[in-house]
Amino acid sequence: MSLESLLITLLIGAVAGWLAGTLMKGSGFGLVANIVIGILGAFVGGFLLGKLGVSIAGGLLGSILNATIGAIVLLIVIGFVKKVMK
Numbered sequence: 001m002s003l004e005s006l007l008i009t010l011l012i013g014a015v016a017g018w019l020a021g022t023l024m025k026g027s028g029f030g031l032v033a034n035i036v037i038g039i040l041g042a043f044v045g046g047f048l049l050g051k052l053g054v055s056i057a058g059g060l061l062g063s064i065l066n067a068t069i070g071a072i073v074l075l076i077v078i079g080f081v082k083k084v085m086k
Helices: 003-023 031-052 059-085
Strands: none
Touching (some): 003 031
């Protein structure tokens, strides 16, 4: 992975994590955690949307949308686990 690819991945993760935290009304965890959630969300979104047969447009916007959907799902799961653990 080149430095450029790594920076783009981090940027997409940061934007997706921030969007997911904003849409979930304060479920964000800070910049670094949002990047991690956004990157993990990209994998979750790709897996779930692939299983549903849904295809989102390619390119940067499609990647951000895919990662945001996955990050939202991930935040829902994290919130559920937090409630169960209390």
